[in-house]
Amino acid sequence: MSTEDSPAGFDLDGPWRLDDRVSIRPERFGALLYHFGTRRLSFLKSPTLLDVVRGLAEHPDARAACTEAGVGAAELPRYRAALSALAASSMIQPRRL
């Protein structure tokens, strides 16, 4: 998943989006993310996680983005932890409805 470990304190049922200042570069292992504001680089260590992140803005909540990307119930905690780490490093932001 992302390189940072994180607690699972992430609201899967809230609306999220990628930060405007983040650029995504798809790679065979997943993707590289770069935040121009914090100047930090992150890694998405699976193509599925990349689909989740890209789908965030188009879904009412993060859970729906995960389902759409094919994340099963058993895998959901791992994806939640990865999203939590991305939120902690400001790569993704809560979306105002």
Add this chain to the structure above:
Amino acid sequence: MSLVDEFQYGLDAPICLTWELTYACNLSCVHCLSSSGRRDPRELSTAECKALIDEFERMQVFYVNIGGGEPTVRPDFWELVDYATDHHVGVKFSTNGVKITPDVARRLAGSDYVDVQISLDGATAEVNDHVRGPGSYATAIRAMEHLADAGFENFKISVVMTRHNVSQLDAFKAIADRYRAQLRITRLRPSGRGADTWNELHPSAAQQRELYDWLVAHGENVLTGDSFFHLAGYGEGDLPGLNLCGAGRVVCLVDPVGDVYACPFAIHDTFLAGNVRGGGGFTGVWRESELFTELRSPQSGGACESCSAFDACRGGCMAAKFFTGLPLDGPDPECVRGHGEPALAGVTSVPKPSLDHSHRRRPVPVTIGMRRPPERACDDSPLAGFGR
């Protein structure tokens, strides 16, 4: 596959790319990795630089580390910075501070896409000016004041670690805190003019240990450019960062005339992959050059493979080995397990530099400790200067 393994086999575009814009420099640092001083007449033109930026944009290179020489002395420097950021290529540039006026600092503070790195190799003028030349400490500090006054937070203070400044780590951190900057420390390489001064300047074995312990204790908020991976051989605490050699795999260097080298510390024909002026451009060199293909294939660790630290240090730095005359599959000259010194003892010749843009008057190190007059006449040995 772990990320480190992924990166060993290379990516379609570099994660991080160093671009030396010019060999011209107002200073003559004694450890300059690119032997800079005089401008090369074949330097890329403004139009060629912009075409290269277009290519970086197409490859989605997030940002470039611009250096030199002193990049800000190029008359089109700010034009190129603006062009890059307008094309979604972020810029972090290294400077000795000579052009960072209050006006420039205010402009820089206004952009998310530009980061500044001020070079400082001593926490005191005495230690800094010894390697960077007289007045360079004052220039750097003045630039930092201007950036801080303009509200530029988190600019970088970049320090090359030497025998004379390892003991100043806390003082560097204090300077960074004072200007709301972030400290970045990197390893001294025997590259460029650094080959001439490495023996005098590289940290002692005990200082390497001091540096490692300091990094393990303070590393979270200190950048290292992942340059101390040879210290991972201590293996007792995790160093932050990726800690692998990314040469030709995830990093490279484009020099002022468009030559592409495996890394910024490897300016030598041996590590020259091609030139951006060739038919395939930068993309062709990055993706197809023989040298980079070779670097992305599994490398032999030679005798190091039987060492228990090999998985951590991977044999150390290619450039450090090459320029000290060691085989690339042998130990790093600063191997923390002590294998470097016996290997160095057997070295009979070191590679000649391929390039030298030094000012014709060679730099002379300012002697440390010679500026303060002795407290009493007898404090100076009557034999000072003899027997050296």
